[in-house]
Amino acid sequence: MRQRLGVDLAATFNLVGGLVKYLSLAPLVPAAVATGYGESPAPFLLATAIGFFCGWTMERLSYGKKQVGMREGFLVVSLTWLFAAMIGALPYWLTAEVQFASPVDSYFEAMSGFTTTGATIVTDIEGLPHGLAMWRQLTQWLGGMGIIVLALAVLPRLRVGGRQLLETELPGPEIEEMTLRIRETAQRLWLLYIALTALMVAVLSVIAWTGLDATMSFYEAVAHALTTLPTGGFSTRARSLEEFGAASQWAIAFFMVVAGVNFALMYRAFFRRQPRVFVRDEEFRLYLTLLGLGSAVLVVELWSEGVLRGEAAIRHSVVNAVSLMTTTGYASADFNEWPLLAAIVLVALMFVGGSAGSTGGSVKVVRHLLLGRILTRELDQAVHPEVVSRIHLNGRPVDERIVRAISSFVLLYVGVFAVGTLLLIIDAARVDSGLRLLDAVAAAATTLGNVGPAFGFAGPMGSFEPFSDFSKIVMIVLMWVGRLEIIPVAVLLTRSYWRV
Amino acid sequence: MKIVVIGAGQVGSTVVEALHNEHDVTVVDLDEQRLSALAERYDAGVIVGNGASRRTLEEAGVRNAGLLIACTSRDEINIIAAIFSKKIAPATKTVVRTTNEEYLEIWHERELDFDLIVSSERETALAVSGLIGVPAARQTDVFADGQVQIVEFDVDGGQRVIGVPLREAEIPPDSKVASIIRGDSIVVPRGEEKIELGDRIIVIGSPEAAQAWSTIIAPAGRRVEDVVIYGAGRTGLATARVLAEQGIKVRIVEPSLERARTAAEELPDARVFQASGMDAEFIERENINKAQAAVFAMRDDAKNHYAATLVKLHGVPYTIAIVHDAHSVEVFERVGIDRAVNPRMITAEEIVxxxxxxxxxxxxxxxxxxxxxxxxxxxxxxxxxxxxxxxxxxxxxxxxxxxxxxxxxxxxxxxxxxxxxxxxxxxxxxxxxxxxxxx
Incomplete structure (x- = not known):
């Protein structure tokens, strides 16, 4: 049987086992937090033990070659994320917490964490013990820059062949060839990620200590930094950012914008002292333009409809537009109650996403930019059949393979979104949950784009708990394929992948 | 001064022609026939041999020479000859001809130890852009960082200056008529001299004055903003790049898909068509005939000739052909192509x-x-x-x-x-x- 497969399953499971083994050490952090707050660390220690044992067994039962090939890479990444969410789910499920009684709910929460979605099934977040609350935040932080990228950066001898694993997990199309060694790239990305997280903790702590915002504290600062830079969106509060002061909200909005910027670009600007890369980068310029445009439309809409006025109108427009476009998913106000036009703008922003190479999800700004150019070119060639033109980005020609990949990605994205919406709406009719069409659209878009909140009962202040188990599983799959940008999972469904 | 010239092709013989009277010139080439033809016409020493061979260079007397000019059609031979020359006699100055603009860039970065590198493509592109800048000009060149321009015009219009004694004519300020060529005779213009229809005149002046002259002589010639280039070889691309840098809208017609792709890749602002450009339907449909000027930079002189004639027939007012055969310039200009530029001639000038x-x-x-x-x-x-x-x-x-x-x-x-x-x-x-x- 094994002879007929074109994929080396043994090597795949061997590598996945190794990754699971190391990842199972992560719950030790919330174990420490729990101990510190006088809570029981048992569920976390148990999760580590189970995870480590499973990983170790998987590694032992399979015999790996020294390297996995490109083909196995897709399977390794896809499986690793499924297993990661399982490890993530263990602490939830193992606690006595009633909100996590169902294994589907636990798995949903863990997948939402690692994929940095931020959709939650919890209804009473403040009721969660500190250890568990911190675990939610930590899963997002680990998932933001990528579990495998982290492994590549810190593990001494991870048997990985080529850069394909890294590229599969990093968000956005790889337009510029990475010139550094994989390990070095991974280390630099994580270094910058850690530095920015630390900076954000510092900024929010200063806001807390100077008394600018009484609600903010060091604990909240750490918790929100851990979920802002990965564009995650889990909060320690059921009403998200609403309870925080204006200063904190502006600061968090700023860091959300930062998190949606290409990390390689920021690395060059800060560590190589080339700030001009920002001015020259076409994606960055469009990213800021779209953020500004989205916020402006909301300000005008909210102000003219009399929902909000003055600084509050501007702040809530900017914070929520930034939050949804960068796919973070915080909310500073219940936009569920905003007029329809505002809701439509917010759903549209969910499809924009962050920049390539950022921690943001969804389609990504650069794909929109290039798709615009691709369509312009197609229309031009319809009129002028002899015209030969290359798509350029930042003055450099883009490889035609990437051009094709972008068109098919967007097509796949829209297709998966449509199927997801359809399944949710059918299921809603089956169980009669009162889900409106816009709510279903928003729920599919928010999970596939790794955003977080939807509309209706799953709105920014609500919870995904009322969805049926089937709908939750649909959304778990959407979050998973959305984080991996569809293609790695989609190839697993083709016959040519498995054939020799 | 003793000068060693490597290569007796078009560039080499033009260089020899210009230098043999004043200097002690020795020419090296592999082709014995070319050399003897050269020796018959000019007073120059000839050596049959490979310019990239040290022994040949020694034999040609590089050690005592003041200057080595490596101007074969092959870049590598030229570069090796110059490197050897620098080794044998560091004091001997070296001039290298190249067809590759990359070497020119490297030289500008001072990474190549030669005294001068001349790129035919670059020089040709500059010549073409000079012609397009002053549409009525037959030939033009700039001096002193572009502050002084010299232009050769065929006088076929311009009431303000024709038939009026020069000292009374309203000629543009900051300019002088350096010479009037009438048939085979040359008139050195004094104040009482008149410009006649059909004369060819040479004007020296500021660039503004040169443009003013151009509008006097060809009043219809406005600033060119839309140029079509046939052929996306190295010369075509270099020309397109220079024109695009001046903000001129460039369209390129190239039959080979591969070269059309390269052109589209290297010149984001140019519009590239993969077509022969030789059929009337295409020329009309894509408004090639609405261009203000067309440059023909294909490899084959005959193709350039045909395409230029065709495009001219469809209404492009100004056509420039880049020609390769030594005698083509006259042929082209005789049959109505507005200007013909010979890259080898231009290269030779730069070397001289x-x-x-x-x-x-x-x-x-x-x-x-x-x-x-x-x-x-x-x-x-x-x-x-x-x-x-x-x-x-x-x-x-x-x-x-x-x-x-x-x-x-x-x-x-x-x-x-x-x-x-x-x-x-x-x-x-x-x-x-x-x-x-x-x-």
């Missing part, structure tokens, strides 16, 4: 400029090799210093402009030459050495 008197910074050849324009610094002991211009001896040479402290001055009768002045001089080629001695 360098080979002249070390004080001479730049030379342009006009009318074949009949005239030269020199850019030369006046010696402190020159007898001409301090004499007002109106009292200077009339020798058939004309000082068109003075570059004084990096600023161009267009002299009048009362001006005098000062020590340290650079002058732009127009003269017959056979009088170059006399002019150089006088200054």
């Amino acid at each position: 400029r360098f080979a002249h008197d070390p004080r001479t910074q730049q030379v342009t050849m006009l009318e074949g090799n009949r005239f030269e324009i020199l850019d030369i610094t006046v010696r402190p002991e020159s007898k001409l210093l301090g004499t007002p211009f109106r009292d200077l001896p009339r020798t058939g040479a004309l000082i068109g402009a003075i570059v004084r402290e990096s600023e161009a001055v267009f002299p009048h009768g009362d001006d005098v030459l000062l020590p340290g002045d650079r002058v732009i001089v127009f003269t017959e080629s056979k009088r170059v050495s006399i002019v150089e001695q006088a200054l």
Whole structure:
């Protein structure tokens, strides 16, 4: 049987086992937090033990070659994320917490964490013990820059062949060839990620200590930094950012914008002292333009409809537009109650996403930019059949393979979104949950784009708990394929992948 | 001075022709027939051999030479010859001809230890862009960082200047008529001389004056903003790049898909068509005929000729062909293509400029090799210093402009030459050495 497969399953499971083994050490952090707050660390220690044992067994039962090939890479990444969410789910499920009684709910929460979605099934977040609350935040932080990228950066001898694993997990199309060694790239990305997280903790702590915002504290600062830079969106509060002061909200909005910027670009600007890369980068310029445009439309809409006025109108427009476009998913106000036009703008922003190479999800700004150019070119060639033109980005020609990949990605994205919406709406009719069409659209878009909140009962202040188990599983799959940008999972469904 | 020339092709023989009277020239080439043809016409030593061989270079006398000119059609041979020359005799200056602009860039970065690198493509592109900038010009060149322009016009219009004595004609300020060519005779213009229809005139002046002359002689010629280039080879691409840098809208027609793709890749602002461009339907549909000028940079002179004629027939007012055969320039201009540019000729000019008197910074050849324009610094002991211009001896040479402290001055009768002045001089080629001695 094994002879007929074109994929080396043994090597795949061997590598996945190794990754699971190391990842199972992560719950030790919330174990420490729990101990510190006088809570029981048992569920976390148990999760580590189970995870480590499973990983170790998987590694032992399979015999790996020294390297996995490109083909196995897709399977390794896809499986690793499924297993990661399982490890993530263990602490939830193992606690006595009633909100996590169902294994589907636990798995949903863990997948939402690692994929940095931020959709939650919890209804009473403040009721969660500190250890568990911190675990939610930590899963997002680990998932933001990528579990495998982290492994590549810190593990001494991870048997990985080529850069394909890294590229599969990093968000956005790889337009510029990475010139550094994989390990070095991974280390630099994580270094910058850690530095920015630390900076954000510092900024929010200063806001807390100077008394600018009484609600903010060091604990909240750490918790929100851990979920802002990965564009995650889990909060320690059921009403998200609403309870925080204006200063904190502006600061968090700023860091959300930062998190949606290409990390390689920021690395060059800060560590190589080339700030001009920002001015020259076409994606960055469009990213800021779209953020500004989205916020402006909301300000005008909210102000003219009399929902909000003055600084509050501007702040809530900017914070929520930034939050949804960068796919973070915080909310500073219940936009569920905003007029329809505002809701439509917010759903549209969910499809924009962050920049390539950022921690943001969804389609990504650069794909929109290039798709615009691709369509312009197609229309031009319809009129002028002899015209030969290359798509350029930042003055450099883009490889035609990437051009094709972008068109098919967007097509796949829209297709998966449509199927997801359809399944949710059918299921809603089956169980009669009162889900409106816009709510279903928003729920599919928010999970596939790794955003977080939807509309209706799953709105920014609500919870995904009322969805049926089937709908939750649909959304778990959407979050998973959305984080991996569809293609790695989609190839697993083709016959040519498995054939020799 | 002893000069060794590697390569006796078009560039080599043009260089030899310009230099053999004043210098001791030795030519190296593999082709014995070419060499003997050259030796028959000019007073030059010839050696049959490979220019990239050290023994041949020694034999040619590189050790005692003041200058080595490597101008074969092959870049690698030229570069190796120059490297060997630098090893054998570090004091010998080296000039290298290249077809690859990359070498030019590397040289500008001072990574190649040669005294001059000349790229045919780049020089041709600059020549074409000069012609497009002054549409009525037959030929044009700039001096002193672009402050002085020299232009050759065919007079086929311009009521303001025709038939009027020059001193009464309203000629643009900061310009002088250096020469009037009427049939086979040359008129050195004095104040009472008149320009006639059908004359060919040479004007020296500021770039603004050159453009003003262009509008006088060809009133319809407005600024060119839309150019079509046939052929995306190296010369075509170099020309497109230079034109695009000037903000001119460039369209490229190239039959090979691969080369069309390269063009689209390298020139984001150009519009590239993968087509032969030889059928009327395409020319009309894509409005090729609405372009203000067309440049033909294909490899085959005959194809350039046909395409230029076709495009002209469909209404493009100004056509420039880049020709490769030595005699094509005359053929093309005779049959109605507006201008023909020969890259090898242009390359040779650039090399000759360098080979002249070390004080001479730049030379342009006009009318074949009949005239030269020199850019030369006046010696402190020159007898001409301090004499007002109106009292200077009339020798058939004309000082068109003075570059004084990096600023161009267009002299009048009362001006005098000062020590340290650079002058732009127009003269017959056979009088170059006399002019150089006088200054």
